[in-house]
Amino acid sequence: MSTKRDNISLSVIRRLPRYHRFLHDLMLSGVTRISSRELSERMGLTASQIRQDLNCFGGFGQQGYGYIVEQLYDEISRILGVGNNLPTILLGAGNLGHAIASHMVFEDRGFHLIGIFDRDPKLQGQEINGIPISSGDCLEEFCKQNKPVVAILCLPRDAVFDIAKRLVEWGVEGFWNFSHFDLSLHFPNIVVENVHLGDSLLTLSYRVSEHRRQE
Known part of the structure; x- marks a missing residue:
């Protein structure tokens, strides 16, 4: 209903x-x-x-x-769109990006990881779950051919705005953003889910401190 x-x-x-x-x-x-x-x-x-x-x-x-x-x-x-199978790319295959690409079961959550990109030549050509890590130089052509809807950003804060701007121009509609740069302020018409691991850890710090104080 x-x-x-x-x-x-x-x-x-x-x-x-x-x-x-x-x-x-x-x-x-x-x-x-x-x-x-x-x-x-x-x-x-x-x-x-x-x-x-x-x-x-x-x-x-x-x-x-x-x-x-x-x-x-x-x-x-x-309601959550688990069956959407949205084509998704991941930018930044360092420790965090590698862990996400390796262990997240995207298909169970409405996404399909189709491409991984990193600017480090040492990582390019390696595979994560059968998906090769490509150079960022290939990103525009890849987006034009494969039309990803979502991008996962595991990039340094200072690199995010420029690449996000281009991704929006190439048709990306949503970001899962680990960069600590708040894209929603700059792209109000794009869906952004910001993930701040440090904020979560600080929340835990507060709650543990309060629990200890009350005891």
Whole structure:
């Protein structure tokens, strides 16, 4: 069941992958049906929060019966675009980029990694999961021929703006950005998901400090 999605908050959208992951675990455990209360106990959310979140996208449960786990998992997969298979490129095959290209199962999350690029001649020609690392000199021609929709940026901060500008000109519509350069300020019409590992670590530092203080 579909509903208007124009006003759905980003906080709701950010909870969807967590629902997706928990439901997948429930399926693997053989659970076929679950109530919002039971799901809330497993996820550490309130039952009303879960119902409100899911109601943003349609009515998936039945009062007094709960949610059919596999059906809800499939619906959230569809909402998240897991079947989109978006052609994706990765720029920067250093330690972080190599780890992402090696271990991330893109196909399970709606993406298909089709190209990896790095300016280091020592890396060029090597393969990660069967994909050769190419020179950045080939990037424009590759984009024109293969039309990637998403780019993963594992680049130094000072290199990001110029390459992002060119990628937008070549048709890229979204960035998974690890560069610590906030592209959304410069490309408001492009979808940007910024990943700040340092911010996450600082959040952990605060929470551990507070926990120790309270004890």
